[in-house]
Amino acid sequence: MHKISKLAVLTSGGDAPGMNPCIRAVVRTGIYNGLKIVGIRKGYQGLIENDMYDMTPRSVSNILNLGGTILKTARCLPFRTDEGMETAYKHLKEQKIDALVVIGGDGTFTGALRFSKRYPDIAVMGVPGTIDNDLYGSTYTLGFDTATNTVIEAIDKIRDTADAHDRLFFIEVMGRDSGAIALRAGISCGAEAILLPEKTTAIDDLIENLKAGQHNKKSSSIVIVAEGDKHGGAYDIARVVQKEVKFYDVKVTILGHLQRGGSPSAFDRILGSRLGYAAVNALIAGETQKMVGLEANHIKITSLEEALNQHEFKLEEDLMQMAEILSI
């Protein structure tokens, strides 16, 4: 069993709203339990570059409302190498750090698991932080709710202008290989069609659907395209569709990185607080190589191995079917 006295925390991969509330919870829960806390800047890069600092309860004052991450983040290729891991380990040992909380997505967890198998004397706990909502073991990941709300706000505005001009908009949203944001945003904004990586929609069917919408006197149409959709992106699909759908002027909007910014929603602040608190308590209880998540409103602890290997993407058929019916 790992008995820990000094804990480090880092954020890695794409930032996600809710990371700051989580960092705050890790720092304060750790200090409450008598641990020393170290913040690592820029994820695994900071481990390799020895960019760390001691944190106190005041280091995390007034950050609940902030987007991004006060620890900064990076996608660090050198940490994938043996030399990179060795350097990181050396720096952790020099600082007498015996536990690590890593907040991030699947890339972050892959690195954490490899590192922990190689150096099992450092206990590791993952917190799912990614707008993509694509990790097994937690119904929601940090940032997904805020990002979805940001997308909805943007699409509502696009709907206003689409309707005023009788236009068809293709709106591309983030999510890498996951259609989670696209599907929720599609339902919330009444999109006429939602294209997801988990399901290949034939372009001919899409065109028929849009023609039916026009026949049913729809003045505008919105098609949400998840960035991982197999047709190659919103511009490519729009080009093909415009040739067949002459009654609409076709426009494309790629929402891009604005989806990752902004103040975390209440949901993400609470989720970040709960997961950060749970991560420290799990480490104190002797757990390692695990991820803390939330399922059915209860904290669930899953092995990192399972969180990574079980996350094949499932199409939420029921939601997809409902979205189609509600958009007639």
Ligand code: F6P
């Ligand atoms: O994983 C979060 C995410 O925003 C994905 O949705 C997207 O594909 C990717 O990161 C973009 O990464 P970057 O900011 O490195 O371009």
